[in-house]
Amino acid sequence: MKLLIDDAHLDAIKKIYEIYPVAGVTTNPTILSKVGGNPFDTLSRIRDFIGEDADLHVQAVSRRAEQIAEEARHIVEILGANTFVKIPAVPEGFKAMKLLVDTSEILITATAIYTPMQAFIAGQCGASFAAPYVNRIDNMGFDGIKVAQEIQQIFSVNRMETEVIAASFKNSQQVLELCKCGVGAATVSPEIFSALVKNSAIDSAVEDFIGDFESFAGAGKTMIDFN
Ligand code: E4P
Numbered sequence: 286m287k288l289l290i291d292d293a294h295l296d297a298i299k300k301i302y303e304i305y306p307v308a309g310v311t312t313n314p315t316i317l318s319k320v321g322g323n324p325f326d327t328l329s330r331i332r333d334f335i336g337e338d339a340d341l342h343v344q345a346v347s348r349r350a351e352q353i354a355e356e357a358r359h360i361v362e363i364l365g366a367n368t369f370v371k372i373p374a375v376p377e378g379f380k381a382m383k384l385l386v387d388t389s390e391i392l393i394t395a396t397a398i399y400t401p402m403q404a405f406i407a408g409q410c411g412a413s414f415a416a417p418y419v420n421r422i423d424n425m426g427f428d429g430i431k432v433a434q435e436i437q438q439i440f441s442v443n444r445m446e447t448e449v450i451a452a453s454f455k456n457s458q459q460v461l462e463l464c465k466c467g468v469g470a471a472t473v474s475p476e477i478f479s480a481l482v483k484n485s486a487i488d489s490a491v492e493d494f495i496g497d498f499e500s501f502a503g504a505g506k507t508m509i510d511f512n
């Protein structure tokens with residue numbers, strides 16, 4: 286399962302990249318609104334930082350299929366290869382996906398997925414990824430993890446190449462559940478990224494080891510101080 290950052294603040298992205306294995310960045314219009322300004326300034330800075338091989342997901346906001354397709358081409362023209370255009374999995378979105386798949390090599394992430402059938406149709410239309418919104422589904426009284434798992438199973442039994450990129454997480458347990466069943470990717474906020482391995486017992490164990498070493502070697506000493 287690839288891990289991506291669901292955020293557009295470059296400082297936050299840099300902090301997570303420094304520490305964790307990250308495959309790329311996902312954004313949506315709401316995420317971009319938190320940075321403001323020209324969205325391509327924000328996205329180009331992210332692209333420059335993550336490099337041309339990393340995945341960058343950017344959402345089209347037009348309502349009609351032809352405009353969505355035009356917007357998708359514009360996004361990829363500016364942000365380059367490995368840019369996935371997020372297109373809502375609704376009828377005009379499906380139409381746009383088909384248009385794009387028939388006429389270009391633009392990579393598509395079907396987004397705003399709340400039901401398995403949206404993901405199936407998007408996959409049949411040629412989407413590379415389908416993004417179920419785990420936490421939002423939970424908040425509607427359904428089981429977001431189960432929906433994501435069902436989508437993965439649908440792709441598998443139908444021998445489709447589309448992968449799940451699970452999105453909208455509220456906690457690290459939700460990420461773990463999907464990691465266990467091997468979905469293609471999960472995109473998480475910087476806060477949840479940091480919480481994936483946050484545990485005071487782990488910190489305490491590491492501090493105990495350092496303390497034990499310093500107890501015989503001296504304060505601040507490490508293996509570098511010995512030959
Ligand atoms: C990603 O594709 C989604 O846009 C995002 O994860 C939604 O997250 P939210 O439910 O926290 O807004």
